[in-house]
Amino acid sequence: MDMKIAQRPDYTFKYNRKLGRHGWLRLTPAYSVKLVSEIIDHIPPESFILDPFSGTATTGLVASERGLSTHCLDINPFLIWFGNGKCRNYSETELRRFEKGIQNSLRKFHYLINEDNWLPDIHNITRWWSENTLKPLAALRQAIADEFGEPGDEDVSALAWIAFCRVIIETSAAAFNHVSMSFHDDVTTYELEQVAYLYETVADAILRSVDKTLSGTACVYSADAREPVSVGDIKYSHVVTSPPYPNRISYIRELRPYMYWTKFLDTARDAGELDWKAIGGTWGVATSRLQKWEPDGVDLPLPLNTVVSEISRLSEKNALLMANYVWKYFHDMHLHFDRLRSNLKKGAQISYVVGNSSFYGVKVHTELLLSDSLRQLGYTNIGNRIVRKRNSKKELYEYCVYATWQEERLYKPSYFTEASGKRTQLALF
Template sequence: MDIQVNQRSDYTFKYNQKLARHGWLRLTPAYSVKLVTEMINKISPESFILDPFSGTATTGLVAAEQGLQAHCLDINRFLIWLGNVKCRNYSFSELDDFNQRIKTTIHQCKFLINQECWTPEIYNITRWWSTHTLKIIAALRQALVSEFGEPKEGDVSSLAWVAFCRLVIETSSAAFNHVSMSFHEQVTRYEVEQIEQLYQSILEAIINSISHPLAGKATVFYADSRYSVSNDVKYSHVVTSPPYPNRMSYIRELRPYMYWTKFLDTAKEAGEIDWQAIGGTWGMATSRLQNWDSNGIELSGSLNRIVSQIRESENKNARLMAKYVEKYFYDMYLHFDNLRHNLRDNAVLSYIVGNSSFYGIPVKTEKLLEESLHQLGYTNIGSNVVRKRNSKKELFEYCVYATWKEF
């Protein structure tokens, strides 16, 4: 039976792009501000929200905008930094000082263009930016470092670095219109004045977007969400969207930002982050997957059947993809298992997830996660369709929900 539901672009990252802090940097896997708002709209003021898969901190920022308290978790240091920049309030005095120092930075940039300024070790970097544009961007970066230092936590100068990240991607020839990143045929050449004007306009939009202080408080921490957060923190609500089981690089779109801000130095480090991420398998993560073992933990019979069907399909990567699917749901089981230690009595879980298909074999993510929740003693478990994901009729997003009841 076909499910009749619309694609709902307002429930995707596209809805966020013109919404103040939410639109600073795009990330395709990010879910919609509108969807999160609807999910927490009736939560009481004393609630304590957890997002164990923070990403661009959409949940945390929406919670803070609504006067709520939230903790968010991620394994990516860049996303932790970005999330905390977005969820912070800024005083008039520090912004006034910041604006004066930005003027100094812009002025200094002109004198650095003909010097040898640092550029990241991005493969075939001139495919991203022309040699001429690259010199200007590198000079601007050096001017930022001279005035503010490298990006750091809890400092107003982070706004300058967010604007720089936005500048880097807007002047590049990269296109993120589909799963595999592509490049435009022509690499645009920018002049100094164009770079300066674009950077200043981006920064002005960022400054304007933080004019209204956040009523609540959200903080992003480093953590591996497969394991418990802390023994002394209890949450009343979990609102999140974990990676989907679709073998997509966890940091695909983030790499240019991370290289330029030195949160990432080598492709090996990128593969390491993908390996740590639930559902991430790219580069070294793929080779490590070959030797992965579930340590004897038995999940549902439904998962075993799906894994067997994928393994036995006629495809050269069938065994690898079978193991990928098995590891994804194993990691999510670990997450649900250890999460219980940080939940209040009657805590409510809401997970936005997507189903998948491997070689024509459907992977019903929502049902498999429901089975794990049942195994672990959660109650009031179910799911509903949120939206149709793309032109493939079998791909949807669901909200999987459950309640944790202490016995």
């Protein structure tokens, strides 16, 4: 491996910060507008793109800005709501309502400051916000709810709540100087007028960023990427996406403050349940279930068996858990590639931005293992290229794995029936 490969911060979320809608909310695993643009630059205007791991809808928004049509899928209700709010056009009437609603909310906010306003049930909440900051945040939240209703509607009210999400993260002790979220040692206090000013400033920036009309269309739908998806019986010519990496960094961890404050989450148990449904999720209850997980007869490529066996034989305390984690991740991604075929046009091109991993010194070459799955499932023209060196361990890189789907006929799902039994090669533990 060439150790001179650059880290390329322009291929990360850092590049998105000042790009209008792309910079509304920070999510560490989000990939760069620049990288997505490079992937889709030569896609013909009549193409229909699929992003089966929508996240913050970067693919959908970049494609819309270029006049292309995109369907995005995600399993997280907050990200579905957020992505649709990010990717739609807003009428002049809606934007006037938004401006007026923001001013009304700020007036109500001052009257609500001494009320006993609702707070989310976040464990150790004062690690995130000081008690004196929580009071104006709760009052502001109630004022927005009184004016716009609770989050969930896919209309201009989404902009008001997205602005609030930005305020709660800006006033928190969350630190983004690591591959995932950590906390500053000191929790800064924000007074009423500071919170009001910040919210008005963020809302104004959002208003200015939606002024430009999107010439394409992008919609985000609720779907499990491991299941066949049919949105209007569309057959997609391109797939451009970035699934979770097999590195145990959970999206739920970073999304929790937004999801609790907007009531997309109520309890820690809910967070764990949602993470269990996601590919690569290991938050809360997902971890305990992972210990007992077994594959359901899926015929996986042999090289995965070697990697999983190597991890499982280590003397580390959590070796078996991590082996199961790797096993389940590639099992689920194999199911995804399998089911995806029924949604692709002949000649469809797919591009997946992924990262490799290391568990107790055992290298997990994601780019090669996913390529093995694609090959076994009948994809052609399979390859990968290094995108950048990641900021953490020296052996970690980001890749773009690509392939083509040539067959029009449907393959049978690549799993065994109960009568045929499970493959003995998978009986590792």
